[in-house]
Amino acid sequence: MKKAFLLLSLFLFFSLSACSQPNTELKPKLLLISIDGLYPSLLQKAKQQGFLLPNFDRFLKEGSYADAVIGVFPTLTYPIHTSLMTGVSSNVHGITHNYLFEPEYAQYKNWMWLVNDIRVPTLWGQAKKAGLKTANVDWPVSIGAPVDFNIVQYWHPTKKTGHDLLQALSTPLLVASLEKKLGPYLVGDWSIEGDRQRLRFAQAIIKQYQPDFMTIYFASLDDTEHKTGVESQSTFFILRNLDTFLGQLLDTIYSTYGNQVVVALVSDHGFMPVNKSINLNTAFQKAGWIKLNKEKRLTEWDVYSLSGEGFTEIRLQKKQDYHKVLKLLQQLARDPQNGIDRIFSQPEIEKLGGSIQTDFIVTAKRNFVFRDALTGPLVDTHVNYAATHGFMPSVPEMNSCFFIMGPHIPKNKNLGTISVLDIAPTLAKLLGTDLPQAEGKNLFLEHT
Numbered sequence: 001m002k003k004a005f006l007l008l009s010l011f012l013f014f015s016l017s018a019c020s021q022p023n024t025e026l027k028p029k030l031l032l033i034s035i036d037g038l039y040p041s042l043l044q045k046a047k048q049q050g051f052l053l054p055n056f057d058r059f060l061k062e063g064s065y066a067d068a069v070i071g072v073f074p075t076l077t078y079p080i081h082t083s084l085m086t087g088v089s090s091n092v093h094g095i096t097h098n099y100l101f102e103p104e105y106a107q108y109k110n111w112m113w114l115v116n117d118i119r120v121p122t123l124w125g126q127a128k129k130a131g132l133k134t135a136n137v138d139w140p141v142s143i144g145a146p147v148d149f150n151i152v153q154y155w156h157p158t159k160k161t162g163h164d165l166l167q168a169l170s171t172p173l174l175v176a177s178l179e180k181k182l183g184p185y186l187v188g189d190w191s192i193e194g195d196r197q198r199l200r201f202a203q204a205i206i207k208q209y210q211p212d213f214m215t216i217y218f219a220s221l222d223d224t225e226h227k228t229g230v231e232s233q234s235t236f237f238i239l240r241n242l243d244t245f246l247g248q249l250l251d252t253i254y255s256t257y258g259n260q261v262v263v264a265l266v267s268d269h270g271f272m273p274v275n276k277s278i279n280l281n282t283a284f285q286k287a288g289w290i291k292l293n294k295e296k297r298l299t300e301w302d303v304y305s306l307s308g309e310g311f312t313e314i315r316l317q318k319k320q321d322y323h324k325v326l327k328l329l330q331q332l333a334r335d336p337q338n339g340i341d342r343i344f345s346q347p348e349i350e351k352l353g354g355s356i357q358t359d360f361i362v363t364a365k366r367n368f369v370f371r372d373a374l375t376g377p378l379v380d381t382h383v384n385y386a387a388t389h390g391f392m393p394s395v396p397e398m399n400s401c402f403f404i405m406g407p408h409i410p411k412n413k414n415l416g417t418i419s420v421l422d423i424a425p426t427l428a429k430l431l432g433t434d435l436p437q438a439e440g441k442n443l444f445l446e447h448t
C-alpha cells in the first residue's frame with residue numbers, strides 16, 4: 001500500500017511538473033512596452049533640440065526599427081492597442097472606438113475596457129495557451145484578459161471608487177501586495193508620476209514573477225501632447241523622463257532575464273495640432289433630432305454624433321432617417337468653414353474599419369476636431385485639446401513607432417514603413433505561437 005502510494009505520488013509529481021513547466025527554455029521572454037502618442041519625428045526633433053535619448057537610441061543600434069508605422073482606422077488608443085494585440089483591423093477585433101456608444105450617459109463616458117468585446121485571439125490568450133506565464137500593467141482593453149498577473153486599465157469617471165474597482169478587476173491581491181512595498185498605485189493618473197508608479201509596479205512584477213510575456217503601458221506623453229500641443233517643451237521633457245524610465249526598465253529586464261529577452265517598444269498614433277471644433281450634435285438638436293431637458297442634458301435622440309477627435313461616428317435610431325441626415329451633412333460639408341473633410345456611409349464604413357452599427361463617419365479637415373457639444377455654435381474655437389489624433393491613418397502625422405531588440409532580431413536594421421497589423425504576428429512568432437487570423441505579416445520571416 002505504502003509502495004503504491006509512493007508510486008502514485010511520484011507519478012503525480014512528474015505529471016504536474018510536466019504540466020506546470022512547459023518547454024519554454026528555448027524561447028526568449030518578450031516584453032512589450034507601449035508609449036502612447038509616440039511618433040517617429042518627435043524623437044528626431046527632441047534630439048535636434050539637444051535632448052539626449054540614450055535608451056531610445058539603444059533600440060536603433062542594437063535592434064530593428066520602423067521608419068514609420070501606418071495605423072488602421074480609427075487612430076485612437078483603444079482600437080490601435082487592440083490591433084497591436086491581435087494583428088487585425090478594428091472592425092474585425094470589435095474595438096471600433098475608445099468609447100461605448102451611449103448618448104444618454106455622455107457626461108460619464110464608458111470606455112471599451114473589456115477583453116470580452118475582442119472577437120479574435122490576442123497575444124495574451126495565445127501565450128497562455130502555449131503554457132507561458134503572462135503579466136500586464138495598464139494595457140488598454142485589459143479587463144478580463146487571460147493574464148496571470150494583471151493590473152488592468154480602468155478608472156472611474158468620478159475617480160472616487162476607481163482604486164477599489166481596479167483592485168477588484170485585477171489579479172486578486174496583486175495590487176494590494178505590491179502597494180505594501182511601493183505605495184499606492186495611481187489609478188487613472190496620466191501624469192509622469194502615474195507613469196513612474198506603473199514603471200515601479202512593472203519592475204516589481206518582473207523581479208518577483210518573471211513572466212514569459214508582459215505588456216506595459218505609459219500614458220504621460222499622450223496626455224502632455226493633448227494638453228500642451230505637439231513638440232512643446234513640456235512634451236520634450238516628458239520624453240526625456242520616459243527615456244530614463246525605459247533605461248530603468250531595461251536594467252530590471254536584463255538583470256532578471258540576462259540576454260534571453262526580446263524587448264519591443266510600440267506606440268499607437270501620432271498627433272496633429274487643432275484649434276477649431278465641429279459640433280454636429282448642435283445641428284441635430286436644432287433640427288429637433290436631439291431633445292434636451294432644462295439643464296440642457298440629452299433626454300431623447302434620433303441622431304447622435306460621438307466624437308473620435310479627428311472623426312465622428314453618427315448613429316440613427318430609425319434607418320428611415322438616413323436620407324434626411326445625409327442631406328444635412330452634405331449641406332454642412334459644402335461650406336469649407338465648417339471643417340468637414342469627408343462623409344462615409346455603409347458599406348464604405350466597414351471597409352474603412354468602422355463599426356457595422358455606424359450609419360455615418362465624418363472626418364475633419366486639418367486643424368479641426370469634433371466635439372460632442374449639444375448647444376452653441378456648430379464651429380467653435382473652444383477645443384478640448386491643443387493637439388489630438390483620430391485622423392485618417394493615411395495622414396502622416398498619425399504614424400506611430402516600432403522598435404525591437406533581442407535574440408534573433410537583426411541589429412541596426414531599418415524595416416522601413418510597416419503596418420501596425422504586422423506587429424502582433426511578428427511577436428506571436430517570437431513567443432513560439434501564432435495568430436491565425438492576423439491580417440499583417442511576420443516582419444522577420446527569414447530570421448525566426
Ligand SMILES: [Zn+2]
Nearest residue numbers: 036037077268
Ligand atoms: Zn493613444
